Amino acid sequence: MTDALPRGFRFAGVAAGIKKTGAADFAAVLSDATCSAAGVFTRNTFPAAPVLYDRELLASNPHGLRGAVVNAGCANACTGEEGLADAAEMARLAEAAFGAPPRSIAVMSTGVIGPRLPMDRIAAGAQAAAAALSTGSAAAAAAAIMTTDTRPKTAVRAAGSARLWGMAKGAGMIHPNMATMLSVIVTDAAVGPDELQGLLRAAVDRSFNSISIDGDMSTNDTVLVLANGAAGAVDADVFAAALDDLCTDLAQQIVRDGEGATKFISVRVRSAASDDDARRAAKAVANSPLVKTAFYGGDANWGRILAAVGYSGAAVDSSRAHLWIAAGTEDAFDSAGRLQLVGHGRPLPYSEEAATAIFGGAEIAVTVDLGLGEGSTTVWTCDLSHAYVDINGHYRT
Amino acid sequence: MTDALPRGFRFAGVAAGIKKTGAADFAAVLSDATCSAAGVFTRNTFPAAPVLYDRELLASNPHGLRGAVVNAGCANACTGEEGLADAAEMARLAEAAFGAPPRSIAVMSTGVIGPRLPMDRIAAGAQAAAAALSTGSAAAAAAAIMTTDTRPKTAVRAAGSARLWGMAKGAGMIHPNMATMLSVIVTDAAVGPDELQGLLRAAVDRSFNSISIDGDMSTNDTVLVLANGAAGAVDADVFAAALDDLCTDLAQQIVRDGEGATKFISVRVRSAASDDDARRAAKAVANSPLVKTAFYGGDANWGRILAAVGYSGAAVDSSRAHLWIAAGTEDAFDSAGRLQLVGHGRPLPYSEEAATAIFGGAEIAVTVDLGLGEGSTTVWTCDLSHAYVDINGHYRT
Numbered sequence: 001m002t003d004a005l006p007r008g009f010r011f012a013g014v015a016a017g018i019k020k021t022g023a024a025d026f027a028a029v030l031s032d033a034t035c036s037a038a039g040v041f042t043r044n045t046f047p048a049a050p051v052l053y054d055r056e057l058l059a060s061n062p063h064g065l066r067g068a069v070v071n072a073g074c075a076n077a078c079t080g081e082e083g084l085a086d087a088a089e090m091a092r093l094a095e096a097a098f099g100a101p102p103r104s105i106a107v108m109s110t111g112v113i114g115p116r117l118p119m120d121r122i123a124a125g126a127q128a129a130a131a132a133l134s135t136g137s138a139a140a141a142a143a144a145i146m147t148t149d150t151r152p153k154t155a156v157r158a159a160g161s162a163r164l165w166g167m168a169k170g171a172g173m174i175h176p177n178m179a180t181m182l183s184v185i186v187t188d189a190a191v192g193p194d195e196l197q198g199l200l201r202a203a204v205d206r207s208f209n210s211i212s213i214d215g216d217m218s219t220n221d222t223v224l225v226l227a228n229g230a231a232g233a234v235d236a237d238v239f240a241a242a243l244d245d246l247c248t249d250l251a252q253q254i255v256r257d258g259e260g261a262t263k264f265i266s267v268r269v270r271s272a273a274s275d276d277d278a279r280r281a282a283k284a285v286a287n288s289p290l291v292k293t294a295f296y297g298g299d300a301n302w303g304r305i306l307a308a309v310g311y312s313g314a315a316v317d318s319s320r321a322h323l324w325i326a327a328g329t330e331d332a333f334d335s336a337g338r339l340q341l342v343g344h345g346r347p348l349p350y351s352e353e354a355a356t357a358i359f360g361g362a363e364i365a366v367t368v369d370l371g372l373g374e375g376s377t378t379v380w381t382c383d384l385s386h387a388y389v390d391i392n393g394h395y396r397t
Numbered sequence: 398m399t400d401a402l403p404r405g406f407r408f409a410g411v412a413a414g415i416k417k418t419g420a421a422d423f424a425a426v427l428s429d430a431t432c433s434a435a436g437v438f439t440r441n442t443f444p445a446a447p448v449l450y451d452r453e454l455l456a457s458n459p460h461g462l463r464g465a466v467v468n469a470g471c472a473n474a475c476t477g478e479e480g481l482a483d484a485a486e487m488a489r490l491a492e493a494a495f496g497a498p499p500r501s502i503a504v505m506s507t508g509v510i511g512p513r514l515p516m517d518r519i520a521a522g523a524q525a526a527a528a529a530l531s532t533g534s535a536a537a538a539a540a541a542i543m544t545t546d547t548r549p550k551t552a553v554r555a556a557g558s559a560r561l562w563g564m565a566k567g568a569g570m571i572h573p574n575m576a577t578m579l580s581v582i583v584t585d586a587a588v589g590p591d592e593l594q595g596l597l598r599a600a601v602d603r604s605f606n607s608i609s610i611d612g613d614m615s616t617n618d619t620v621l622v623l624a625n626g627a628a629g630a631v632d633a634d635v636f637a638a639a640l641d642d643l644c645t646d647l648a649q650q651i652v653r654d655g656e657g658a659t660k661f662i663s664v665r666v667r668s669a670a671s672d673d674d675a676r677r678a679a680k681a682v683a684n685s686p687l688v689k690t691a692f693y694g695g696d697a698n699w700g701r702i703l704a705a706v707g708y709s710g711a712a713v714d715s716s717r718a719h720l721w722i723a724a725g726t727e728d729a730f731d732s733a734g735r736l737q738l739v740g741h742g743r744p745l746p747y748s749e750e751a752a753t754a755i756f757g758g759a760e761i762a763v764t765v766d767l768g769l770g771e772g773s774t775t776v777w778t779c780d781l782s783h784a785y786v787d788i789n790g791h792y793r794t
Contacts, residue, residue: 046707046715046742078703080716080743113700114744219704289686293786303510306475307616310443318443319477345443346477347511389690389783 004156005138006163006188008032008230012132013144016125018073018111018118024144026125027167029184030067030098030133035226037065037106038197040204042221048077049087050107051222057091057106062193066104068184068224069094070145071125072169076109076117077219086117093123097130108182108222110147110169142167145182148259155249159242162189162231166246170254181208183223183250189239190229199240200225207247210379211255211286223247252380260389261382263295266330266365269309272375277314281368282379284312292384298360300325300352302341309368318345320371327358330378332365344371401553402535403560403585405429405627409529410541413522415470415508415515421541423522424564426581427464427495427530432623433587434462434503435594437601439618445474446484447504448619454488454503459590462623463501465581466491467542468522469566473506473514474616483514490520494527505579505619507544507566539564542579545656552646556639559586559628563643567651578605580620580647586636587626596637597622604644607776608652608683620644649777657786658779660692663727663762666706669772674711678765679776681709689781695757697722697749699738706765715742717768724755727775729762741768 009031016026039058041051057065069090076083087107094105109117132140142152146169153168166185191199204223225243256264267285272278285291288308294301302323310316326338339354341347358364406428413423436455438448454462466487473480484504491502506514529537539549543566550565563582588596601620622640653661664682669675682688685705691698699720707713723735736751738744755761 044704044707045711045713046703046718075700078700078715078739078742078744080741082743112698113704219700219707289781296786301509303472303475303616306443307441307510310441310616314442316442318475321443342475344477345475346479347475384686384786386783386786389693389781389786 004163005135005165006186006230008188008228009186010133010135011137011141012129013137013140013142014125014128014132016071016128017121018071018125024140025072026129027070027141027144028067028094028129028133029141029186030100031186031226031228033228033230034063035065035228036191036193036196037062038193038200038225040200040223042218044219046078046219048075048109048220049079049083050076050109051220052084053087053091054106054222054224057103061103064104065106065226066100067098067226068106068108069126069129070108070182070184071122072145072147073111074109074115074117075111075113075220077113079116082116086119089119090117090122093126097126106224110145110182110220113219138165145169150257153250153253153257155246157242157246159189159239160234162187162234162239164242164246166250168250168254170257181221181254183208185223185225185246187225187227188230189227189234190232191227191239195236196225196227199243203244203247206244207251211251211381255380255382258382260385262385263383264329264363265295265381265383266378267381268330268333268367268376268378270367270369270376271372272370273315273373274375275377276375278375278377281309281312281314281370282377284308285366285368286379286381289384292381295359295364296383296385298356300355300359305366305368306342314370315372316370317372321345322369322371324367325355325358326365327361328363328365330365333367401560402532402562403583403627405585405625406583407530407532408534408538409526410534410537410539411522411525411529413468413525414518415468415522421537422469423526424467424538424541425464425491425526425530426538426583427497428583428623428625430625430627431460432462432625433590433593434459435590435597435622437597437620439615441616443475443616445472445506445617446476446480447473447506448617449481450484450488451503451619451621454500458500461501462503463497464495464623465503465505465621466523466526467505467579467581468519469542469544470508471506471512471514472508472510472617474510476513479513483516486516487514487519490523494523503621507542507579507617510616535562542566547654550647550650550654552643554639554643556586556636557631559584559631559636561639561643563647565647565651567654578618578651580605582620582622582643584622584624585626585628586624586631587629588624588636593622593624596640600641600644603641604648608648608778652777652779655779657782659782660780661726661760662692662778662780663775664778665727665730665764665773665775667764667766667773668769669767670712670770671772672774673772675772675774678706678709678711678767679774681705682763682765683776683778686781689778692756692761693780693782695753697752697756702763702765703739711767712769713767714769718742719766719768721764722752722755723762724758725760725762727762730764
């Protein structure tokens with residue numbers, strides 16, 4: 001497995017005592033050589049301190065990063081000037097422990113909003129991570145960034161002679177704008193920071209920004225890419241495709257592990273008046289608590305899907321809308337077994353048994369055709385279950 | 398109780414066999430004299446057939462209405478041209494049964510989206526309602542429009558010599574734009590249709606459009622007012638205040654009876670850059686599943702409140718925000734017992750016990766002060782509980 005990883009990166013995942021449970025809660029990724037870096041961050045107007053720190057770091061030193069450290073258990077959000085100083089100190093502690101130059105390590109935090117970072121434990125985590133860094137510890141790093149995630153999320157891809165590896169954490173608050181979603185992606189391709197930023201932005205829009213768990217957007221969302229160039233230059237299209245594919249893989253893993261999720265739902269909207277309209281409509285369906293509880297209950301209550309499209313803001317001619325459902329992922333959108341429920345805005349006769357079988361399954365593919373234009377998109381979401389309420393009713397305890 | 402009702406109206410609530418349970422499912426309100434009428438309808442782009450019918454009716458005959466009939470158990474939504482014909486036929490059946498002129502009865506429907514109205518039962522309902530109409534049956538009418546509501550919702554107010562009475566149904570899908578919310582309000586004040594429309598629009602914005610259960614907006618939302626003039630003219634300000642107060646009372650009853658609701662939450666945003674910004678921020682808090690599950694769990698996870706404000710689109714300077722919580726309704730916003738959790742964007746030291754006691758209570762008042770301008774608003778919402786998931790996972794069954 002380590003053979004498939006990008007060359008020149010080491011990883012660590014250790015327990016620093018930040019989580020009350022004693023589980024691993026401090027992760028590190030370190031490149032032997034300096035990297036080009038790019039990042040996409042939350043648009044929340046209460047950005048967490050590490051987001052503010054990393055934005056500035058990437059702007060001022062996009063050619064000179066060496067790695068990143070991530071803690072789980074405390075978000076360092078809504079912590080004011082002191083929080084910003086803590087984020088800078090977390091970076092400094094990691095740089096010192098790793099023997100990396102100043103201003104070369106990015107920082108990320110995830111967990112409860114409000115409390116200050118426990119800096120003594122952050123310091124201990126940096127020391128322990130420095131000792132644990134190895135090319136074989138990628139899985140340990142991915143495990144250490146989990147919060148309510150039930151499993152670590154990693155993916156690898158090849159792009160010509162280069163490789164890409166990424167880890168992500170998600171679970172709750174996943175939304176259009178990447179709520180409480182952290183991802184670190186590393187590659188040995190040689191790519192400049194500007195090109196990397198453009199490719200990352202496009203890949204994130206098609207992946208992490210096309211998923212929804214509950215419609216919330218967090219203070220800490222960050223996707224960071226580091227490229228150390230050890231494998232030399234790679235064809236730009238090949239690299240872009242690999243990055244897209246890697247991000248989509250990680251994003252779908254996040255949906256499948258959404259808080260309390262029991263189903264994976266692909267929502268395609270096509271023939272919308274515009275791509276923006278398609279996105280609005282698909283997101284409204286994916287974010288609707290009524291749709292998501294109906295999926296959870298296996299109830300073929302398709303009227304809620306059209307009702308969500310109807311309040312999305314997308315242009316609609318109700319006499320032109322069609323709706324299909326199918327069992328499976330997006331490969332099933334146009335499958336022979338798909339069931340048309342609505343044609344030209346009217347319910348069609350269908351087998352309630354067949355519909356219930358589809359809604360009762362673990363993977364559901366929904367297509368809404370608005371019959372208006374060329375706009376289309378696909379988003380992924382999960383259902384809303386009792387377990388979601390359990391998890392989020394008592395998150396801090 | 399009937400003494401307090403507007404003069405010249407009769408009511409009925411009967412079982413027509415539309416609901417599988419056999420419960421009352423057909424309501425009627427009939428005025429002895431013709432009424433001025435006004436209505437506010439859903440903005441969903443898949444409006445249900447009765448919404449289309451009533452919009453046209455009010456536009457063409459705003460001085461000549463006699464009443465309204467409402468069925469529960471079937472929404473007559475997404476039913477195409479046939480559904481529109483069914484809505485017109487429902488009105489015609491009621492007009493014939495009540496001895497009212499053509500085009501004088503408005504129609505409303507609530508229930509499952511998709512199926513056609515069972516017209517034989519609608520016809521039977523109209524006949525039964527005609528036989529049951531009486532001045533003492535207002536409560537029966539309010540009970541007959543319930544779907545997942547656990548209790549009927551009515552309110553009465555005086556405005557000088559005139560009186561107002563209203564009934565509402567709500568429960569799920571309640572949102573900014575009045576999702577699956579029906580209300581019929583009758584008054585014996587003499588008010589022209591144009592004035593009535595303006596007053597209703599303003600009252601609805603401050604009441605039904607300031608509540609949220611789950612952020613969805615239905616295909617059927619309607620608020621209808623009928624004024625028969627039996628009490629003569631009333632001071633316009635007095636009437637407007639009474640209408641506002643009546644609508645707010647009904648709207649708050651809907652929140653308190655939200656699907657699975659265990660708590661009543663008042664969210665005030667003040668010192669926003671504008672009233673629109675205040676509304677955006679308050680709605681984001683009121684609609685956030687993470688905030689609502691935290692309220693349900695009694696977990697003082699206040700960071701989620703600021704995170705929701707942060708993605709609302711409202712202008713924010715994170716160093717100027719303040720947050721208070723208090724036990725009670727909006728009267729408690731500025732009470733001595735309120736607890737400040739955040740000042741100038743930073744967490745303040747507070748008693749975790751006191752915070753937990755407030756979050757654990759049945760009524761919670763939240764104030765967010767953005768420190769930017771004069772914009773303010775208050776919205777009302779409920780928590781997101783296991784019972785919500787139960788109800789909506791199996792609504793049709």
